[in-house]
Amino acid sequence: MAILPSALLHIDDIARDTVAVHFRKPDDFQFQPGQTISLTLPSEAPDAPPLRHTFSLVSAPHENELCIATRVRASPYKQALTRLRPGAELKFSGPYGKLTPPADTSRPLVLVAGGIGITPCVSLLRDATHQGSDRPIRLLYSNRSPAQAAFLEELRTLAQRNPHLRLLVTLTGPADGAWDGLRGRIDAAMLRQALQGLDAPQCYVTGAPAMVEEIRARLAEAGVPDDAVLDESFHGY
Incomplete structure (x- = not known):
């Protein structure tokens, strides 16, 4: 699956120890509600291994930006994520996942x-x-x-x-x-x-x-x- 470029828009505190991360939505990116992506952060050092994590998208398909949310932990990924500033280059792949709405629109x-x-x-x-x-x-x-x-x-x-x-x-x-x-x-x-x-x-x-x-x-x-x-x-x- 293709790796798509993006950029950080902003990070908001939305609950205790929890942030929402908003980033640019590529023009050709399509997904279904409930799907996930794998988000790669920019390397902090030339020889550092890439930091990747899978997240469910909070965004709905009609929205013009992408958003994920996560608890803030002491892991290298989460700490690097919270240090990012608007404009930071991001990459992601996807969408993945099976938690999409049933095709039968009458099914509860x-x-x-x-x-x-x-x-x-x-x-x-x-x-x-x-x-x-x-x-x-x-x-x-x-x-x-x-x-x-x-x-x-x-x-x-x-x-x-x-x-x-x-x-x-x-x-x-x-x-x-x-x-x-x-x-x-x-x-x-x-x-x-x-x-x-x-x-x-x-x-x-x-x-x-x-x-x-x-x-x-x-x-x-x-x-x-x-x-x-x-x-x-x-x-x-």
Whole structure:
């Protein structure tokens, strides 16, 4: 697959220890919502090995720039990324990935995301809302705290704009008295709430590997067939 040139536009803080990285979209680049790219950073030394990482695109296809989001860690890649300044030359390949909308536009979609696993879901929901899709969509999103919940306010806005989208958010850590959402780890009851009333939904599960494995098992217990579940594990995020 071809390596495409790009350039950094800006980096924004969007949640605790989490940034969104915006970069130029090549004119001939096309992708589907929910897909990923492999992003290569400029070398900091002539003999340094290239730094590459795979990210889900937050952007929707209709948008005129590309965006990924990531937790900031102590890894060489993440530290080099946060040191970049606008105009830095980037390269990427893609798109990759299978978390794209079902071809049958009437088939419901259930998205289950933990932490920064929300990124492909944002792309899917931006696209569905922009397209005016009448596909029933449920999003069940888990974080430790509101401060760590990337894109939460945007997701609430999308749910207001899209009458076919229902947003369920749960916190696994402490929250102040103003929090009126769900509490605790995603369990069978929450999944039943997300699945309720939907006919043969396609389910996408994104997050840490242990969370993905647990949710797949709970979906199987709820009667969702294995071929109706796609997942993407986020390692080292």
